[in-house]
Amino acid sequence: MKRTGLGLAGGLADQAIVSFGNFALNVTLARSLPAAEYGAYSVVLSFILVLNTLHQALVTYPLSVRPAPGGRPLAVALLLTPLCALAFLPLLGVATASVGHLGLLPAAGAALVCWQLQEVVRRALLAESRHIPLIALDALRYLGPLVAVWALRANLAIEGVFLLVAAASALAALPAARHLERNGQAAASGLRTEMADHWRLGAPVLGANLLAALSTQWFLWLLAWHDDAPGAAALVALANVVAVASPVIFGMENVLVPEVARARDTLSFPDLLRLVGRRGLVAAGLVGPLFLVILAAPTWAARLFYGRDSAYAAHPGELRLLALAYACYLAATLFSAALRGYRASGAVFRMQFYPALFGLTVGSWLTWRLGLGGACVASVAAGALRAAVGLIYLLRLRPLTVARPALASS
Numbered sequence: 001m002k003r004t005g006l007g008l009a010g011g012l013a014d015q016a017i018v019s020f021g022n023f024a025l026n027v028t029l030a031r032s033l034p035a036a037e038y039g040a041y042s043v044v045l046s047f048i049l050v051l052n053t054l055h056q057a058l059v060t061y062p063l064s065v066r067p068a069p070g071g072r073p074l075a076v077a078l079l080l081t082p083l084c085a086l087a088f089l090p091l092l093g094v095a096t097a098s099v100g101h102l103g104l105l106p107a108a109g110a111a112l113v114c115w116q117l118q119e120v121v122r123r124a125l126l127a128e129s130r131h132i133p134l135i136a137l138d139a140l141r142y143l144g145p146l147v148a149v150w151a152l153r154a155n156l157a158i159e160g161v162f163l164l165v166a167a168a169s170a171l172a173a174l175p176a177a178r179h180l181e182r183n184g185q186a187a188a189s190g191l192r193t194e195m196a197d198h199w200r201l202g203a204p205v206l207g208a209n210l211l212a213a214l215s216t217q218w219f220l221w222l223l224a225w226h227d228d229a230p231g232a233a234a235l236v237a238l239a240n241v242v243a244v245a246s247p248v249i250f251g252m253e254n255v256l257v258p259e260v261a262r263a264r265d266t267l268s269f270p271d272l273l274r275l276v277g278r279r280g281l282v283a284a285g286l287v288g289p290l291f292l293v294i295l296a297a298p299t300w301a302a303r304l305f306y307g308r309d310s311a312y313a314a315h316p317g318e319l320r321l322l323a324l325a326y327a328c329y330l331a332a333t334l335f336s337a338a339l340r341g342y343r344a345s346g347a348v349f350r351m352q353f354y355p356a357l358f359g360l361t362v363g364s365w366l367t368w369r370l371g372l373g374g375a376c377v378a379s380v381a382a383g384a385l386r387a388a389v390g391l392i393y394l395l396r397l398r399p400l401t402v403a404r405p406a407l408a409s410s
Contacts, residue, residue, distance in 0.1 A: 015251030021142025032153040039229035040099045042236040047095035050213040051088045057206035060123040107162035114169035141172035211352035215359040219375035231372045237312040242326045245287040253337045260341025294323045321376035328383030335390030347393035355382040
């Protein structure tokens with residue numbers, strides 16, 4: 001119980017640093033850049049985030065569910081990361097060209113590769129519950145660019161932001177160099193076999209991650225490609241406000257996946273539900289008051305982040321909708337984390353497939369016809385659908401666990 005509590009606290013503390021760094025960086029850029037420039041930056045960043053989810057499925061997900069993730073598996077993940085980049089960089093080039101900023105590709109590509117290398121180190125430390133070095137490295141990675149951008153905000157360029165992210169990520173990934181020196185040769189000798197194992201574990205999750213990323217980024221891309229750069233910028237800016245919940249959402253996922261994975265051979269179904277329920281109550285207690293404030297005073301909340309005269313404060317209804325969408329995302333994340341811990345990859349895929357299908361059809365029509373408001377309505381509907389499907393599949397785990405004796409509640 002003590003270890004579980006410390007793991008939860010450490011995981012949430014680390015995720016708070018990660019999410020605060022991302023959140024504060026986005027708010028600083030939204031306040032400093034013209035709407036069109038911030039919209040272009042947001043679109044390129046959204047592609048990086050999508051490619052990061054693919055890397056997470058194929059490379060870092062096995063570190064979360066395999067026992068003893070250090071040693072050779074970590075070295076394999078570090079070797080696989082630049083190989084993935086060979087496929088990812090052309091896609092990133094398409095993204096930069098689509099917003100008329102092809103010259104951003106070198107800086108954005110460096111940020112992508114270094115970010116993914118650092119994420120491998122981060123996930124390995126998370127899986128081993130080594131929270132002190134994890135927090136130190138993530139503080140360097142996520143707070144370093146924030147401080148630099150804040151200092152340079154009067155002379156800010158998008159390319160420079162990506163270079164700052166690349167530099168901080170590379171510094172935070174330095175422990176990987178020593179690890180590769182010790183284990184790289186052994187990992188390289190069996191890389192073909194390890195690639196097959198990673199594909200077997202990660203392929204079903206790859207589809208789920210791609211669909212999840214597509215369903216959350218698709219509406220932003222539609223606004224950008226519909227020549228509505230201010231609408232795209234407003235969508236990201238408003239999402240930044242409700243993203244105060246991100247430390248809890250991602251922190252719960254980071255803790256719950258390895259937690260369930262370690263205990264899945266002994267958890268009874270009631271134990272599993274109690275575990276998810278306890279984590280859900282903690283999450284609701286942390287973010288519920290924030291969502292209530294946003295729902296009650298959306299204009300005040302937007303002005304708090306972007307200033308009294310910000311154009312982003314002119315969308316209170318849309319901000320309320322995004323708060324509801326993030327509440328749905330939180331519930332869906334808890335259900336998805338439990339399913340991932342059980343390696344129920346097919347269920348995770350389905351809980352992402354149906355919302356993505358909705359987003360590509362009805363959501364696209366809403367966004368195309370109604371602009372920013374339509375994108376926010378579609379986000380709420382897709383989030384609610386994802387949470388509902390996730391709950392259904394979580395309840396379907398009962399036959400896998402019903403015969404096991406219940407454990408003492410922790």
